[in-house]
Amino acid sequence: MVLTLVAALLFTSCASMVELAFDLDEAVAEMENAAKSKDEPPIPRNVILIVGDGMGVPQVYASVVAERENNSAFLRFPYSGFSRTYSRNKYRTDSAAGGTALTTGQKVDNYHVNWAPDSSRHRTIYDDAVSVGMSTGFVVTSSVLDATPASSYGHVPYRKMFDTLSVQMAQCQHSVMIGGGGKYFSTANRKDGLAPLDTLAKRGFTVTYSLDSVLTFTGDKLVGLVYDGDPTPAPQRGDMLRRASLKAIEMLDRNPKGFAMMIEGSQIDWACHNNDSAYMRAELADFEVMLHAVLDYAQRDGQTLVVVTADHETGGVTLPDGDIEKGQNDVRYLWGSHTGCMVPVFAVGPGAQYFSGIQENIDIPEKIRWLMGIGNM
């Protein structure tokens, strides 16, 4: 009996060694193949760049703790790294220069939306995506004219030039744009006499003014101005970010050549400017819900690269204490402004491994370009 047991154990351990040896061979072969093809990146069909405005490492960790156990969407990423966020002229970037860095691969001065020192406009990854036949768009929880979304289509020397930005948005290459800011488009509120809504209509866009009409839209070109001003804070906003993001993905995904889009949790920044930890928690919880939904889509799709990062940290947040079991954080703020520290980067999908380590914010769009097969890293 004992002998049989020993024999059985020996057999089992030999079998697992054989199995292990087989796995190792396979792993080595895989590594060799990867080394051979290191100049040929895996090409994702779709790219979703998700920005948590003002979302530094402390904000992410506060969310990981608050979600308890392993529930945070941030834990679903196999690759992570850091991004250095300084702008062309400042240690601390604002969202205009931060957004421009992430969409163009160029550092510009603070408050400049894709405005180069010689007043020229840099190409965005969305310009490049459209040039190879992909569709593009964005969903934000700010006004559609706010600095981060504006950096994906605009070109102004000062981020608050809303009249100009609305005209540029009406002429831009995106096919889905969802956020707040409806009041800026009404001719009654404008000094320049221009009518960006007419431009959009001429270009075949439907402009809708409620989340319900966004969600039931069946066409291909949509501007959803679902708030007249800024969208309300979470949780009063309801499930807008997740639902609008999935709607945009559903629309963009119809293009057989794929899509590149940006999603922004805009108000994490505003909560941290206000040093309001309950507001920050609500915005991060909303971001988590959206993130889980996008990751579920990417997992099903298998050809979508998802990169999550921030344009900068806001508030100088630190977490001196808390309670892991209860999911509680003692959140403290240094001040009501941005800080210059590195922000996290998370990635999953084809090419995700290239986003680990410490990188410049401008490396992120360059890597996306390289992975999409447009431009060199």
Ligand SMILES: [Zn+2]
């Ligand atoms: Zn800010």
